[in-house]
Amino acid sequence: MSTESKEIESLVNRRYEHGFVTDIATESLPPGLDEDVIRAISARKNEPEFMLEWRLKAYRQWLEMTEPEWAHVHYPKIDYDAISYYAAPKSDSDRPKSLDEVDPKLLETYDKLGIPLHERARLAGVAVDAVFDSVSVATTFKDKLSEAGVIFCSFSEAVENHPDLVKKYLGTVVPQRDNFFAALNSAVFSDGSFVYIPKGVRCPMELSTYFRINAANTGQFERTLIIADEGSYVSYLEGCTAPMRDENQLHAAVVELVALDNAEIKYSTVQNWYPGDEEGRGGIYNFVTKRGDCRGANSKISWTQVETGSAITWKYPSCILRGDNSVGEFYSVAVANNLQQADTGTKMIHIGRNTRSTIVSKGISAGRAQNAYRGLVRIMPQAEGARNHTQCDSLLIGKECGAHTFPYMEIKHPSAKVEHEATTSKISADQLFYCRQRGISEEDAVNMIVNGFCKEVFNELPMEFAVEAQALLNVSLEGAVG
Amino acid sequence: MLEIKDLKAKTGDTEILKGLSLSVKAGEVHAIMGPNGSGKSTLAQVVAGRDDYEVTGGSVTLNGTDLLDLEPEERSREGVFLGFQYPVEIPGVNNAYLLKAAVNARRAHAGEEEIDAYEFLKLAREKMALLDMDPKFLNRGVNEGFSGGEKKRNEILQMAMLEPKLAILDETDSGLDIDALKAVAEGVNALRSPDRAIVLVTHYQRLLDYVEPDHVHVLSEGRIVRSGDKTLAHELEARGYEWVREAVNA
Numbered sequence: 001m002s003t004e005s006k007e008i009e010s011l012v013n014r015r016y017e018h019g020f021v022t023d024i025a026t027e028s029l030p031p032g033l034d035e036d037v038i039r040a041i042s043a044r045k046n047e048p049e050f051m052l053e054w055r056l057k058a059y060r061q062w063l064e065m066t067e068p069e070w071a072h073v074h075y076p077k078i079d080y081d082a083i084s085y086y087a088a089p090k091s092d093s094d095r096p097k098s099l100d101e102v103d104p105k106l107l108e109t110y111d112k113l114g115i116p117l118h119e120r121a122r123l124a125g126v127a128v129d130a131v132f133d134s135v136s137v138a139t140t141f142k143d144k145l146s147e148a149g150v151i152f153c154s155f156s157e158a159v160e161n162h163p164d165l166v167k168k169y170l171g172t173v174v175p176q177r178d179n180f181f182a183a184l185n186s187a188v189f190s191d192g193s194f195v196y197i198p199k200g201v202r203c204p205m206e207l208s209t210y211f212r213i214n215a216a217n218t219g220q221f222e223r224t225l226i227i228a229d230e231g232s233y234v235s236y237l238e239g240c241t242a243p244m245r246d247e248n249q250l251h252a253a254v255v256e257l258v259a260l261d262n263a264e265i266k267y268s269t270v271q272n273w274y275p276g277d278e279e280g281r282g283g284i285y286n287f288v289t290k291r292g293d294c295r296g297a298n299s300k301i302s303w304t305q306v307e308t309g310s311a312i313t314w315k316y317p318s319c320i321l322r323g324d325n326s327v328g329e330f331y332s333v334a335v336a337n338n339l340q341q342a343d344t345g346t347k348m349i350h351i352g353r354n355t356r357s358t359i360v361s362k363g364i365s366a367g368r369a370q371n372a373y374r375g376l377v378r379i380m381p382q383a384e385g386a387r388n389h390t391q392c393d394s395l396l397i398g399k400e401c402g403a404h405t406f407p408y409m410e411i412k413h414p415s416a417k418v419e420h421e422a423t424t425s426k427i428s429a430d431q432l433f434y435c436r437q438r439g440i441s442e443e444d445a446v447n448m449i450v451n452g453f454c455k456e457v458f459n460e461l462p463m464e465f466a467v468e469a470q471a472l473l474n475v476s477l478e479g480a481v482g
Numbered sequence: 483m484l485e486i487k488d489l490k491a492k493t494g495d496t497e498i499l500k501g502l503s504l505s506v507k508a509g510e511v512h513a514i515m516g517p518n519g520s521g522k523s524t525l526a527q528v529v530a531g532r533d534d535y536e537v538t539g540g541s542v543t544l545n546g547t548d549l550l551d552l553e554p555e556e557r558s559r560e561g562v563f564l565g566f567q568y569p570v571e572i573p574g575v576n577n578a579y580l581l582k583a584a585v586n587a588r589r590a591h592a593g594e595e596e597i598d599a600y601e602f603l604k605l606a607r608e609k610m611a612l613l614d615m616d617p618k619f620l621n622r623g624v625n626e627g628f629s630g631g632e633k634k635r636n637e638i639l640q641m642a643m644l645e646p647k648l649a650i651l652d653e654t655d656s657g658l659d660i661d662a663l664k665a666v667a668e669g670v671n672a673l674r675s676p677d678r679a680i681v682l683v684t685h686y687q688r689l690l691d692y693v694e695p696d697h698v699h700v701l702s703e704g705r706i707v708r709s710g711d712k713t714l715a716h717e718l719e720a721r722g723y724e725w726v727r728e729a730v731n732a
């Protein structure tokens with residue numbers, strides 16, 4: 001290896017900043033999965049009968065499914081019997097009503113992550129429903145939201161307090177048998193967020209949830225459901241980090257979005273789970289199903305994601321453009337470093353007339369990482385006048401990483417206009433030396449180049465999130481320079 | 483200001499600089515000429531700290547500071563500027579952004595405050611006018627899609643903004659039409675000052691018609707084989723590099 005490529009390699013090597021484990025005692029279920037475990041989960045959550053039945057049905061379907069193998073990722077077989085399907089902080093039975101009642105250790109954890117919950121919430125006017133392991137422990141700004149009629153609560157609370165809404169919408173975007181991981185999630189999901197924006201309401205603040213995996217050896221199965229009723233608007237932010245650890249952790253979340261007539265949902269994610277060490281040991285397996293249904297006419301769903309973490313990411317936030325004139329957008333930055341593997345992209349399913357979709361994907365690969373964009377644009381026979389624009393850019397840092405693009409197009413209406421552009425570029429030793437000769441440190445130079453590359457996506461993020469995302473990206477590509 | 487003593491550098495197993503000495507005082511302009519492959523760019527890059535080259539002997543100091551001990555960015559902040567023979571494109575990174583970061587890196591090093599946006603723009607516009615550059619260049623990607631001449635002007639713009647103690651311009655004149663050459667020369671002349679040293683690496687006499695050097699050196703096979711005043715450049719122009727080589731070998 002030449003000195004220059006070694007340099008670049010050492011530059012992208014960095015230790016995970018958020019690596020520490022909080023020792024809050026957890027009441028986990030023993031490892032393994034059968035119908036009794038599902039009954040136990042449901043019972044702990046005091047769920048109504050319909051919920052239990054729904055879970056069991058999903059479980060029975062899951063038993064008949066096999067793990068998908070088509071993605072451009074490799075990992076040892078997961079032993080689903082070695083996973084504990086439920087973990088909760090000790091305080092589960094006595095859930096805190098305010099931040100004062102929250103375990104100070106937990107607040108400390110957020111603090112280390114640079115997420116001073118109360119402060120952030122107060123300063124940014126953001127309502128925060130923090131998910132620690134599997135149970136919500138802090139919810140703020142409830143009053144202001146309920147004044148507007150907005151429901152923003154943990155999924156468990158929604159099941160308890162708004163069962164009709166849950167019954168009506170749950171599984172209508174991602175059916176139980178949609179895929180292997182979605183079926184598993186449907187059977188054992190622990191908690192997550194629920195949002196309902198009533199007709200004509202513009203949600204008065206950005207809704208934000210910070211996820212964090214903690215209990216060792218516990219798969220995490222979040223379930224999120226967001227419903228934007230006619231003419232409403234909501235912007236939802238999701239961000240997460242995880243502590244350093246040794247075993248691989250499975251994370252199989254499901255997110256369902258429903259936008260009715262003239263409604264708009266903007267869903268932004270910054271994902272920073274532990275990616276594993278330099279050899280890829282100990283990282284999170286992030287197998288997520290995220291799908292939005294533009295069910296109503298003129299509705300719009302926009303996904304923006306910045307993916308820097310996880311050992312393996314398998315994730316395709318998608319839009320079903322059912323309503324006429326509906327709009328789907330996907331803006332993505334995916335970073336893969338060291339031995340990280342990312343297979344991510346989107347699906348835009350055009351069903352309604354004059355539906356439009358935009359895809360902007362920025363993949364960054366460093367170290368020995370593999371980064372794949374996988375995108376499907378499907379124009380159904382009835383989708384007259386559908387349009388799609390896809391732009392897919394890859395940036396390589398160093399010589400041992402790879403970028404792959406798998407665009408699929410299925411066009412069944414002759415009026416469709418579908419465009420696809422793709423580029424691949426590199427951060428070269430020449431570029432770094434050029435910047436350094438101008439007095440800019442190597443790290444700053446990499447950040448500058450990477451941020452320049454990602455600008456279009458960052459522009460889509462809410463302001464304070466964009467700043468955070470940029471910082472996160474910098475940390476992700478930070479090296480032991482100097 | 484710049485003292486290079488018996489400098490030896492190699493890349494891989496190839497020795498390129500074979501004991502090169504050069505002394506440049508503040509206020510002086512030196513021209514380094516020599517045939518292709520003689521080591522001119524290597525010299526410039528080694529002084530700037532490019533790690534493709536291994537220094538195997540000798541010393542390089544700037545006002546007594548050992549440059550070889552410093553990282554490239556530290557050398558830059560100490561006042562070393564290299565105008566590249568082939569400026570690299572950095573797509574997506576705003577030209578103004580890089581320029582401002584460079585100015586601020588230098589200011590931070592000197593314990594000064596960051597330049598504010600207004601002051602920065604004003605200064606950049608002034609310098610660009612001098613170089614006959616369209617202010618729109620500030621908002622383009624660094625060297626992205628620039629013509630050869632535009633890239634070289636951009637180098638001079640950076641130099642003008644950074645006000646280095648030592649500027650080494652590596653073939654900034656090559657590939658320029660006469661207007662661009664004049665603009666670049668004007669930019670260089672504007673920077674001539676009693677507390678600054680300028681080293682012009684060039685292949686031709688042409689630039690020296692516009693920027694008059696105090697000393698001219700001829701580099702051949704990794705050594706300075708001849709030094710003189712500006713008449714040496716004319717002599718070279720008239721007699722060709724073969725003449726130097728023969729003179730050395732004789």
Ligand SMILES: Nc1ncnc2c1ncn2[C@@H]1O[C@H](COP(=O)(O)OP(=O)(O)O)[C@@H](O)[C@H]1O
Pocket residue numbers: 493496498516517518519520521522523524525534
């Ligand atoms: N990075 C490098 N790797 C290998 N050889 C190099 C490298 N840089 C320069 N050389 C060689 O060193 C010699 C001097 O090159 P250079 O300094 O570019 O000369 P000049 O600028 O005078 O034309 C040439 O033979 C060139 O091929």
Ligand SMILES: [Mg+2]
Pocket residue numbers: 522523524567652653
């Ligand atoms: Mg050269």
